[in-house]
Amino acid sequence: NAGVTQTPKFRILKIGQSMTLQCAQDMNHNYMYWYRQDPGMGLKLIYYSVGAGITDKGEVPNGYNVSRSTTEDFPLRLELAAPSQTSVYFCASSPTMSANQPQHFGDGTRLSIL
Amino acid sequence: DQQVKQNSPSLSVQEGRISILNCDYTNSMFDYFLWYKKYPAEGPTFLISISSIKDKNEDGRFTVFLNKSAKHLSLHIVPSQPGDSAVYFCAASALQGSSNTGKLIFGQGTTLQVKP
Numbered sequence: 001n002a003g004v005t006q007t008p009k010f011r012i013l014k015i016g017q018s019m020t021l022q023c024a025q026d027m028n029h030n031y032m033y034w035y036r037q038d039p040g041m042g043l044k045l046i047y048y049s050v051g052a053g054i055t056d057k058g059e060v061p062n063g064y065n066v067s068r069s070t071t072e073d074f075p076l077r078l079e080l081a082a083p084s085q086t087s088v089y090f091c092a093s094s095p096t097m098s099a100n101q102p103q104h105f106g107d108g109t110r111l112s113i114l
Numbered sequence: 115d116q117q118v119k120q121n122s123p124s125l126s127v128q129e130g131r132i133s134i135l136n137c138d139y140t141n142s143m144f145d146y147f148l149w150y151k152k153y154p155a156e157g158p159t160f161l162i163s164i165s166s167i168k169d170k171n172e173d174g175r176f177t178v179f180l181n182k183s184a185k186h187l188s189l190h191i192v193p194s195q196p197g198d199s200a201v202y203f204c205a206a207s208a209l210q211g212s213s214n215t216g217k218l219i220f221g222q223g224t225t226l227q228v229k230p
Contacts, residue, residue: 097216105157
């Protein structure tokens with residue numbers, strides 16, 4: 001039972017490079033989320049999706065793009081990496097968007113932009 | 115504008131004693147609160163939650179108390195065990211009726227260390 005799987009676990013990028021963080025879930029959840037966690041801070045919502053083909057911005061969407069072509073996958077793309085995007089990125093999923101059905105998180109991708 | 119605050123970055127307690135982690139919020143539209151636990155190099159995992167219609171919810175060694183008038187909640191762990199050493203995040207959401215509906219707003223986290 002894999003749950004939410006994120007790849008890669010670690011990555012170092014140079015300023016201006018681009019990359020895609022992968023997220024896949026096997027629980028058939030409609031709702032998926034991307035968060036970032038900076039040191040000493042809580043998780044902040046970047047983007048979320050309520051189903052295949054439907055995405056919306058969260059609290060900190062600038063510099064990121066997402067797509068949701070299938071229920072299982074929700075990749076996050078950084079087009080022009082900047083040092084401010086150095087962070088730990090978490091993907092999560094839930095069956096509904098109601099908070100009383102808690103989100104399930106992946107183990108994160110630690111990204112450094114140098 | 116930090117809507118959910120955990121003002122204690124860290125807490126250290128002796129094994130067997132009580133751990134009390136605190137969380138304050140500012141948005142009166144929040145009506146559902148959750149605690150997540152996070153070990154190093156892992157994602158957060160759901161621990162316990164409480165609806166605003168209750169003032170207490172208990173699950174084994176873990177109890178969450180909610181004081182709506184003070185906009186304050188706390189997580190009690192009794193007795194504390196070394197395996198409880200982790201970062202604990204408080205999160206809040208609005209079940210309905212606001213722009214935050216369904217979205218989780220997290221506090222900064224409190225690192226709990228339980229000493230054997």
